Amino acid sequence: MDIRTINVISLAYLGDSVYEVYVREHLIKMGIYLVENLQREAIKYVSAKSQSKIVRWLTDNNYLNNDELDIIKRGRNYKRGSHPKNTDIITYKNSTGFEALIGYLYLDNKIDRLDEIIRYILEEYDEKNC
Numbered sequence: 001m002d003i004r005t006i007n008v009i010s011l012a013y014l015g016d017s018v019y020e021v022y023v024r025e026h027l028i029k030m031g032i033y034l035v036e037n038l039q040r041e042a043i044k045y046v047s048a049k050s051q052s053k054i055v056r057w058l059t060d061n062n063y064l065n066n067d068e069l070d071i072i073k074r075g076r077n078y079k080r081g082s083h084p085k086n087t088d089i090i091t092y093k094n095s096t097g098f099e100a101l102i103g104y105l106y107l108d109n110k111i112d113r114l115d116e117i118i119r120y121i122l123e124e125y126d127e128k129n130c
Contacts, residue, residue, distance in 0.1 A: 001107075003104055003107050003108045006107070008071075008074045008075045008078050008096075008100045009075075009078060009096070009100075010103070011071070011075070011099070011100040011101075011103035011104050011107065012075055012096045012097075012099035012100040012103055013099075013103065014102075014103035014106060014107065015098070015099035015100055015101065015102030015103030015104070015106065016046075016099045016102075016103075018102050018103065018106045018114075019045075019046065019098075019099065019102045019118070020042070020046055022118045022122070023042050023045045023046055023122070024038065024042060026122045027041050027042060045121070045122070047095075048084065048086075048087045048091050048092050048094075048095035049087060049091055049095075051094065051095035051098045051099065052090070052091040052092075052094035052095050052098070054098060054121055054125055055072060055094045055095070055097060055098045056094070057125055058117070058120075058121075059072075063117070063120060064101075064117075068101055068104075068105075071097070071100050071101045071104045072097035072098065072100065072101050073097065074097070074100060075093070075096045075097035075098070075099065075100030075101070076093045076094055076096065076097035077093070078093075078096065101117075102114065102118075105117070
């Protein structure tokens with residue numbers, strides 16, 4: 001299977017779930033156990049607005065390689081007729097690109113790089129941007 005030929009929205013669909021599991025695990029390991037608190041903290045990472053900021057932050061810090069940037073661009077540039085009403089189109093497209101990257105790394109079995117990127121987000125982004 002050639003990962004680069006998979007519909008980028010399918011990669012984003014998978015990436016959304018994979019990223020959510022990483023974030024939930026991180027929060028529980030931090031000692032947050034009440035679901036209400038978990039949900040409130042998770043939004044700092046998993047909302048479209050947060051993911052859009054994370055993509056810009058990763059890009060500004062030159063943390064991503066060219067292949068990863070290409071996947072994000074494919075997700076961001078995908079032509080879609082609609083977007084959620086609670087966010088603007090640019091934010092939504094950036095978050096779709098981020099989710100596509102996560103799905104791509106997961107499906108391509110680049111788990112070490114996936115772990116590295118998410119660990120970087122959860123440890124460094126949290127302290128500077130939340």
